[in-house]
Amino acid sequence: MEVELIARIPLSLRDSEDRLIWHYDKKGCYTVRNGYHVARVATNHVSRASSSSGSVGVQGKYWRCIWNARIPPKGIHLFRDCDVIGWLWMESTLGLKVKNVPGRRVEEWVLNVIDILHGGQRDLFFMVLWVIWTERNNAIWNGTSFNACNAAKWTVTLLDDYQKQHPAGFSKHARPKAKWQLPPTGRLKINVDGSYRPECGDGGIGVVVRDEVGNCIAAMARYYPHVLSAIHMEAEACRAGILLAIHQYWNAFDLESDCSLVVAALQLNVEDRSEIRHIFREANGVANRLAHLASLNYLDDIWLEESPMIIQDVLYEDSCTTARGQAINVALVRRWTHIWLETDSILALRYFKNPGLIPWRLRTSWLNCLHKVSQITFRMTQFFREGNALADKFARYGASNVGAVWWRTLPSSFLAEFGRDLSSRINYRFS
Incomplete structure (x- = not known):
């Protein structure tokens, strides 16, 4: 038992001196108030264990007198x-x-x-x-x-x-579902998360690094056999993300964690170009999956300039929430640099030629899409709908479902449309 407790003590990376920590306080600081509280709880616990619940010794006789007294409560x-x-x-x-x-x-x-x-x-x-x-x-x-x-x-x-x-039926409005957002231009975004299994006393961390267009440039999953608490794992995840940035010489990055306590502790007034922000768990899916798999000891590795297949679907789902022009966004995430985009919409083709036609609600995201297109070899054509059966079925599937779905292989229910497009002769309209 003592070996397990000692092994769970987090070790500092700096050569710092040992100091006394009051572990009954989350900040490790002793005060008269929490010292009195601990002493009071301990005293009450001993008193209950040796007096009111038993009848051994002299105290038992007095307790019997008290409980048997014929007085009104x-x-x-x-x-x-x-x-x-x-x-x-x-x-x-x-x-x-x-x-x-x-x-x-x-x-x-x-x-x-x-x-x-x-x-x-x-x-x-x-x-x-x-x-x-x-x-x-x-x-x-x-x-x-x-x-x-x-x-x-x-x-x-x-x-x-x-x-x-406080009128009847009054309730707080539910907050909108958070979505992962791209970092500012010229910066990286590091998402971190920790996973803790109290029944086993172990856990894991997950770290994912993405650039300004959503490309995954690094990922990390690490297993920890001895863990103190969930906060311990969240702090280790933040430390791992920061150390990875230091070792890779990334001096402009944003760090996001879904643990508000760790974020508050790290937000100090120091001269640094990095930023640390709290993010809701639903917008931290990639790091959360890496941490969960690491806690089960399924993953324990670091990926640089690549991303493991196990997180490709979550990466894609995050990328789908960051901008319009999803086909272009997917191509950039997958690092496809030579793209021929086909659509059966004349209006979409006109939007690419003349961005001023785009509705103002979509204009910012559409201009971002055009900027991304300028970074790759790109061609766009319009053709008849009867030659677009496969994409049309995917569109109908997306309209009837909530959220994004990523398939690594073509689903069997789409094979008929795939064969139809492959075998049919398609007439293009070039503009």
């Missing part, structure tokens, strides 16, 4: 049987005779009251309970006096004010 007396509090129940609009509701304990009594009340009455009932407890604390600790009439009015006012600020 403190909670039920305060909320139901106290004559002073009874005036508050009479002043409230519930019309509830609390002493007539049976129950030996507070929990039992509250459940019986809930069965009697309905709708908004239950809200007022719980508000009265809160006011009773608040007034009791004020009387004990602040020396205030209790007035049943004022307390009843205060209960109604508090409930009305709260319900006005």
